Amino acid sequence: MGQNANVSAAKTISQRLQHLDLEQRLALIGQTGRNVVFTSSLGIEDQVLTAVIAGSALPIRIVTLQTGRLFDETLALIDRTEARFGFAIEQFHPGADAVADYVKSHGRDGFYDSVAARHACCAIRKLEPLARALEGADIWITGLRRGQSGNRSEVPFAAWDDARGLIKANPLADWSDEQVRSYVKDHDVPVNPLHARGYPSIGCAPCTRAIRPGEPERAGRWWWEQDERRECGLHLKSPGEAAHG
Numbered sequence: 001m002g003q004n005a006n007v008s009a010a011k012t013i014s015q016r017l018q019h020l021d022l023e024q025r026l027a028l029i030g031q032t033g034r035n036v037v038f039t040s041s042l043g044i045e046d047q048v049l050t051a052v053i054a055g056s057a058l059p060i061r062i063v064t065l066q067t068g069r070l071f072d073e074t075l076a077l078i079d080r081t082e083a084r085f086g087f088a089i090e091q092f093h094p095g096a097d098a099v100a101d102y103v104k105s106h107g108r109d110g111f112y113d114s115v116a117a118r119h120a121c122c123a124i125r126k127l128e129p130l131a132r133a134l135e136g137a138d139i140w141i142t143g144l145r146r147g148q149s150g151n152r153s154e155v156p157f158a159a160w161d162d163a164r165g166l167i168k169a170n171p172l173a174d175w176s177d178e179q180v181r182s183y184v185k186d187h188d189v190p191v192n193p194l195h196a197r198g199y200p201s202i203g204c205a206p207c208t209r210a211i212r213p214g215e216p217e218r219a220g221r222w223w224w225e226q227d228e229r230r231e232c233g234l235h236l237k238s239p240g241e242a243a244h245g
């Protein structure tokens with residue numbers, strides 16, 4: 001398929017997803033792709049998606065990027081989730097040599113020193129493992145919501161990701177924070193205890209802090225950087241944009 005055809009196919013899926021409930025959305029995505037991958041950060045939105053995918057045994061792989069710098073609470077949640085739903089989350093780790101080179105050049109926590117050093121760490125611990133996780137995938141599912149940040153306010157239900165050559169689907173795009181919280185409560189879905197301690201968005205431990213009342217949901221991520229658009233590069237339009245975020 002040419003690029004225009006891919007873009008148009010993604011738009012058609014996006015329009016169809018709009019009118020479905022979450023279970024129907026994920027079932028449609030699972031039926032549409034040959035190799036559908038859901039990348040979970042174990043955040044509360046992703047736990048909703050895991051509950052639906054695992055609960056209905058949909059043909060969707062559930063993977064996570066085990067950066068090596070996650071909170072202990074997040075690691076424990078991997079175990080609790082696997083026990084609750086009876087399956088194993090595929091874990092993708094960074095390359096040992098790349099991590100060793102980074103530590104040698106920048107220090108283990110060199111990401112505090114500059115935006116470039118931070119992006120270099122995210123590239124090694126997140127972007128490269130993500131590329132491996134998505135190898136051969138034709139649809140990538142994420143838990144992005146429009147309400148998470150101004151940066152994400154126009155997240156579509158599905159769009160063609162030209163850089164990665166797949167359709168990126170965001171079945172929770174129009175969900176509110178309240179809907180997410182109600183779902184995990186009503187369905188007894190395990191969640192990270194850090195959410196209750198002021199962490200709405202949870203990434204690597206040294207790069208995430210609790211937010212203060214009134215702050216945006218993602219204000220605790222890379223809090224020492226000034227750029228309001230800061231992201232790790234996983235969800236930018238092309239991987240190259242990470243260098244400017």
Ligand code: SF4
Binds near residue numbers: 069118119123
């Ligand atoms: S979030 Fe922090 S520790 Fe995690 S990969 Fe990015 S810079 Fe490294």
